[in-house]
Amino acid sequence: MSIVERVQRICLSPNTEWAVIAGESATLSSLISGYVLPLAAVGAMATLAGSLMIGLGLGFAMRLAIIGVVLSVVSVVILSVVIDALAPTFGAPKSSSNAAKVAAYAPTPAWVAGWFQVIPFLFLSSLVEFIGALYALYLLYLGLMRVMKSPQDKAVGYTIVTVIIAIVIWAVVSYITSASAGFGPTFLWSLGG
Secondary structure, rough: HHHHHHOOOOOOOHHHHHHHHHHHOOOOOHHHHHHHHHHHHHHHHHHHHHHHOOOHHHHHHHHOOOOOOOOHHHHHHHHHHHHHHHHHHHHHOOOHHEEEEEEEHHHHHHHHHHHHHOOOOOOHHHHHHHHHHHHHHHHHHHHHHHOOOOOOHHHHHHHHHHHEEEEEEHHHHHHHHHHHHHOHHHHHHHHHO
């Protein structure tokens, strides 16, 4: 299956696609190299083009795009570890492979929406990215039930706790990454709102 087909299926028919994904074998590294990096790279190119269109320098725009790719990969790794670690708490069996699949595929609509950064000065791009992020949370919820096999009555709590822990860890990683790329602490918070 091509990446385009997977993106379409996970976004348009997630219940069916999560069942297919649950039966597939995958490793975190194969998911990162074969799915996460290509999607993050397209988003990075959109960020680069959009940044250049609004007059940011090439060096700054390239660092911004690279940080986006790095954060995408790190976020998937962190999310995978968090999902696997929390599994027994929410009635799901531990499975690093299944956790990796959920972590890699759930953010798909957020990455697709990130492609709209090519037109960053339009309100529409922010709205599309917000909708993509919300839909990614719904896909996370479905993935925790369908792939991690969390009982439906515990899946909402599993989703909420996973998201809270991942946000805290992501904020720390973002701060370290942006600081090491030469952006100050205010840069991180300007990205977050």
